[in-house]
Amino acid sequence: MIEKSTRRRFIEGSCRLLGLVTLGGTAGLLTERASANAVYQVDPGKCKTCDLCRTSCVLSLSAVKAVNDFEKCGYCMLCPAFMDVMSKPDEKGVPTGKVCPQDALKRKVVGKVDADDPNNNYYEYVVDEARCDGCGKCVKACLPPAGNGSLRLEIRYSRCVECNECAIRIACPDSAIVRVFVPGIAPAKHDL
Amino acid sequence: MTASVSNGRHRVPARTRNLWLLLLVVAALASSVVSAQYQKKPPDFGGVYSFPSPTHPEPRADWVRTLDVSLLVAGLGVAAWIILKRRSRDALLLLNIGAIAYFGFYRKGCICPIGAIQNVTLALVDSRYMISFGVIAFFFLPLAAALLVGRVFCGGVCPLGAVQDLVLLRPLKIPEKLDRALGWLRYVYLGLAVWFAGWGLHLAIGSWKIDVGRRFLICEWDPFIGLFRISGPFHMLAIGAVFIVGGMVIGRPYCRWLCPYGGLLSILSRVSWKNVVITPDKELDCGLCANSCPYGAIHNLRADRASCLACARCYASCPRELEHHGHPAGGGSLIQVQRR
Numbered sequence: 001m002i003e004k005s006t007r008r009r010f011i012e013g014s015c016r017l018l019g020l021v022t023l024g025g026t027a028g029l030l031t032e033r034a035s036a037n038a039v040y041q042v043d044p045g046k047c048k049t050c051d052l053c054r055t056s057c058v059l060s061l062s063a064v065k066a067v068n069d070f071e072k073c074g075y076c077m078l079c080p081a082f083m084d085v086m087s088k089p090d091e092k093g094v095p096t097g098k099v100c101p102q103d104a105l106k107r108k109v110v111g112k113v114d115a116d117d118p119n120n121n122y123y124e125y126v127v128d129e130a131r132c133d134g135c136g137k138c139v140k141a142c143l144p145p146a147g148n149g150s151l152r153l154e155i156r157y158s159r160c161v162e163c164n165e166c167a168i169r170i171a172c173p174d175s176a177i178v179r180v181f182v183p184g185i186a187p188a189k190h191d192l
Numbered sequence: 193m194t195a196s197v198s199n200g201r202h203r204v205p206a207r208t209r210n211l212w213l214l215l216l217v218v219a220a221l222a223s224s225v226v227s228a229q230y231q232k233k234p235p236d237f238g239g240v241y242s243f244p245s246p247t248h249p250e251p252r253a254d255w256v257r258t259l260d261v262s263l264l265v266a267g268l269g270v271a272a273w274i275i276l277k278r279r280s281r282d283a284l285l286l287l288n289i290g291a292i293a294y295f296g297f298y299r300k301g302c303i304c305p306i307g308a309i310q311n312v313t314l315a316l317v318d319s320r321y322m323i324s325f326g327v328i329a330f331f332f333l334p335l336a337a338a339l340l341v342g343r344v345f346c347g348g349v350c351p352l353g354a355v356q357d358l359v360l361l362r363p364l365k366i367p368e369k370l371d372r373a374l375g376w377l378r379y380v381y382l383g384l385a386v387w388f389a390g391w392g393l394h395l396a397i398g399s400w401k402i403d404v405g406r407r408f409l410i411c412e413w414d415p416f417i418g419l420f421r422i423s424g425p426f427h428m429l430a431i432g433a434v435f436i437v438g439g440m441v442i443g444r445p446y447c448r449w450l451c452p453y454g455g456l457l458s459i460l461s462r463v464s465w466k467n468v469v470i471t472p473d474k475e476l477d478c479g480l481c482a483n484s485c486p487y488g489a490i491h492n493l494r495a496d497r498a499s500c501l502a503c504a505r506c507y508a509s510c511p512r513e514l515e516h517h518g519h520p521a522g523g524g525s526l527i528q529v530q531r532r
Contacts, residue, residue: 012463013463015463016339016340016463016464016465019335019339019460019463020336020339023332023335023336023339024332024336026312026316026332027328027331027332030312030315030316030323030328031325031328033315033319033322033323034322034323034324034325034328035322035324035325038322038324039251058300058302058411058417058421059300059421059423060421060423060424061423067246067248068246069246070234070243070244070245070246071234071243071245072233072234073234074232074233074234074235075234075235110237110241111235111237111238111240111241112237112238112240122235122237122241124244126244148232148233154248156249157249157250157251157252158249159249160251161299161300161302162251162252162302162303162324162326163300163301163302163303163307163411164302164303164304164307164308164310164311164327164408164411165307165310165311165314165408165411167408167411167412170405170406170407170408179322
């Protein structure tokens with residue numbers, strides 16, 4: 001191997017130094033406005049449940065799930081988010097169709113149970129996360145005035161892989177995916 | 193109306209009456225439904241029921257994010273040591289498997305430096321965009337490492353490269369000119385990726401319009417992410433299959449010809465401080481190394497810094513190296529290097 005000439009080594013060394021300084025400088029510049037603990041979340045006020053949360057997430061089963069806020073839920077027998085109220089009723093008058101295409105919204109009767117009349121009971125509605133694909137049909141159906149708006153879409157951080165860029169955020173037509181600081185759900189100051 | 197008044201009896205026309213009746217029925221139905229079924233707030237269960245509270249899983253903890261970056265740094269360091277000092281293909285293989293397991297299957301390919309090109313572009317173009325520390329570290333550390341010790345990221349830490357390295361069975365020799373020409377595709381792809389990440393595409397020629405917002409092309413067309421997630425859109429899985437099948441006979445096609453980050457590393461590694469060297473004072477100049485290189489990175493029995501993917505196959509095939517490490521020449525290696 002021919003030894004590199006002094007000049008060649010000097011040029012290479014200078015280029016290397018220049019490269020390191022440039023990289024360091026750019027990294028430093030970006031670090032200035034970087035944030036360690038900001039993550040993406042759905043802003044329920046902006047979300048129009050357009051179905052893109054289901055299709056845009058980089059995971060095949062979206063990290064966005066419907067979440068029921070039990071403090072707001074009416075525990076209704078005739079839940080518009082659970083059953084398709086326009087579908088054919090059974091012999092007791094309860095509609096047979098379901099809103100959720102994945103059958104991910106489950107309910108169980110709670111409180112004092114009247115075994116004879118289903119209309120006289122209260123039901124607890126729970127989202128089965130293994131099934132929910134974040135399509136938001138139940139969220140839409142639960143909106144006031146039909147429902148109490150207790151259901152909402154939420155990015156579940158237990159599933160989110162924090163990929164390079166939230167693909168749903170890019171796709172969302174309503175800018176409903178916002179950066180939030182952890183803990184809490186206050187939108188970040190510089191939000192795109 | 194005039195007719196009914198003149199008759200002396202208050203009569204409402206049938207149509208209006210029907211409408212009122214209908215309204216009444218609807219109202220009665222609606223009110224009964226509301227009173228019977230709808231609760232505007234949670235009912236009072238009288239203490240027989242306790243309200244569950246919805247869970248809100250915490251985002252990845254800081255220490256887990258730090259772990260990602262620490263493992264990247266450790267990976268780069270170990271890869272540099274294995275390739276430049278230890279010169280061991282077996283050890284590098286173990287590192288590759290570790291990289292596939294953690295950065296590939298566990299982290300599902302995210303965050304990766306290749307995709308980070310787009311985040312960095314977006315952060316530079318749009319000051320409102322918040323980039324995370326992890327992305328910054330993942331983008332800049334392998335670049336800095338390339339300036340110091342060459343493309344050790346490609347050789348040791350990148351899960352995409354490791355997958356292709358593992359499936360490589362019988363590398364074909366690609367003509368040098370073709371190899372070099374295809375290598376330019378990386379920079380075309382890099383340009384496209386940067387453009388789409390920073391600006392998107394808005395064109396209007398006459399009545400023909402194209403309007404594509406900012407997109408992360410590299411992430412949308414990544415060939416191996418589907419493998420790591422064991423799912424994905426059809427086009428990604430199809431491209432992945434093509435690259436894996438093709439990669440059995442062509443050495444790391446994605447890395448050499450398409451990877452935009454590989455293009456950046458290739459430029460920087462041209463002035464690297466240390467790199468894979470094949471020197472006559474230690475080796476024999478027998479040419480076995482050149483035959484063993486599946487990436488066409490050995491020209492005139494010297495490793496080309498820009499295209500060397502630091503896989504250590506040349507060392508594994510070198511009789512002198514094997515002797516040096518206490519192996520009998522030509523044997524004892526976990527990897528049997530194809531010799532022609």
